[in-house]
Amino acid sequence: MPDPSRTTTAAPGPRTQGPDGHPPLLEVRGVTKTFGSGRRRLTALDGVDLRLGRGETLGLVGESGCGKSTLARVLLGLERPDAGTVRYDGVDPFALRGKELLAWRRRVQMVFQDPFASLNARMSAAELIGEPWRTHRDVVPDARAREKRIRELLSLVGLRDSDAHRHPNEFSGGQRQRIGIARALALDPDVIVCDEPVSALDLSVQAQVLNVLSELQSRLGVAYVFISHDLSVVRYISDRVTVMYLGKVIEHGATEDVFEQPRHPYTAALMSAAPVLDTSRSGEDREIRLHGEIPSPFDIPSGCRFRTRCPRAEDRCAAEAPQAVVRDGAGGGDAHTALCHFPLQAGTAWA
Numbered sequence: 001m002p003d004p005s006r007t008t009t010a011a012p013g014p015r016t017q018g019p020d021g022h023p024p025l026l027e028v029r030g031v032t033k034t035f036g037s038g039r040r041r042l043t044a045l046d047g048v049d050l051r052l053g054r055g056e057t058l059g060l061v062g063e064s065g066c067g068k069s070t071l072a073r074v075l076l077g078l079e080r081p082d083a084g085t086v087r088y089d090g091v092d093p094f095a096l097r098g099k100e101l102l103a104w105r106r107r108v109q110m111v112f113q114d115p116f117a118s119l120n121a122r123m124s125a126a127e128l129i130g131e132p133w134r135t136h137r138d139v140v141p142d143a144r145a146r147e148k149r150i151r152e153l154l155s156l157v158g159l160r161d162s163d164a165h166r167h168p169n170e171f172s173g174g175q176r177q178r179i180g181i182a183r184a185l186a187l188d189p190d191v192i193v194c195d196e197p198v199s200a201l202d203l204s205v206q207a208q209v210l211n212v213l214s215e216l217q218s219r220l221g222v223a224y225v226f227i228s229h230d231l232s233v234v235r236y237i238s239d240r241v242t243v244m245y246l247g248k249v250i251e252h253g254a255t256e257d258v259f260e261q262p263r264h265p266y267t268a269a270l271m272s273a274a275p276v277l278d279t280s281r282s283g284e285d286r287e288i289r290l291h292g293e294i295p296s297p298f299d300i301p302s303g304c305r306f307r308t309r310c311p312r313a314e315d316r317c318a319a320e321a322p323q324a325v326v327r328d329g330a331g332g333g334d335a336h337t338a339l340c341h342f343p344l345q346a347g348t349a350w351a
């Protein structure tokens, strides 16, 4: 059994201010979203906190159905939470109307999973990239500025001027995703929500597209919320990682902290199942098998929602919902937290 004396129990949540005293670029606190009603009501997001600074990447991982896409839709202003707050630079996007709302929408863009499905086959690359300007007309004042900007955007994502007039079926999968990224950049956003942006691509192409995203971040300072099932991809691209399970954030921390020493048994299990992971860890914790399937979101287990699959669950886990445990008592919004009564400690093997 791990020694709980090395941790403190707290619900730190994200910092309300960035290190410079300004509000963070994006701050989500206590966001809850339910769908349906009565017995067919499910909680897709349950008290989710997260924080994103300028030019940062936050990786969001978890199995299918844990709420990643719902959270993405909330961040894009497409889904209003039932409870909790979303703030961009301190501003609530759900309170905006008219021109203010339109101006805000420019700031948060999306790159989709499947570049094949998300691009209109009849449009040229130039038309696809410039399509957002139909709604946001003031971004490029005239045809000349538009052409110049298209060339800039093509170059930013590693495509050529001559690609402007080609159609999606003339591009490879990686090139199509580059068009998707250029299109997301067309409105010069602060944040891009990337929903499984490389999972439809071959491995070698995945690396190229991830490099494009990283380079763009260095050059433009854009922040990413990066959603992926693939832990090695998340490790590569993210500054911080948030792990979700059945609508809750169950672990959060700096990427290396979480990957080097996962605190939540679920995170450790996800990592042990991933093919490209740290093989230097001891044999006991390399092969962690979870019991059973993810429970129905209509019937979430009492206490800790992960307990039905957790090899370490004890009576307390059914009786009492865990609070976020901060590793080694560290405070602040960037602390490494795990929502577990018995978080793994450094060097702990599995029971």
Ligand SMILES: Nc1ncnc2c1ncn2[C@@H]1O[C@H](COP(=O)(O)OP(=O)(O)OP(=O)(O)O)[C@@H](O)[C@H]1O
Binding pocket: 035, 036, 042, 043, 044, 062, 063, 064, 065, 066, 067, 068, 069, 070, 071, 297
């Ligand atoms: N519009 C909706 N109406 C009803 N239920 C929904 C709706 N959107 C999502 N859900 C449910 O909310 C839960 C979270 O779904 P969500 O799509 O956010 O998960 P996810 O982690 O993105 O999964 P995936 O990786 O499969 O896309 C699921 O149980 C899903 O069935």
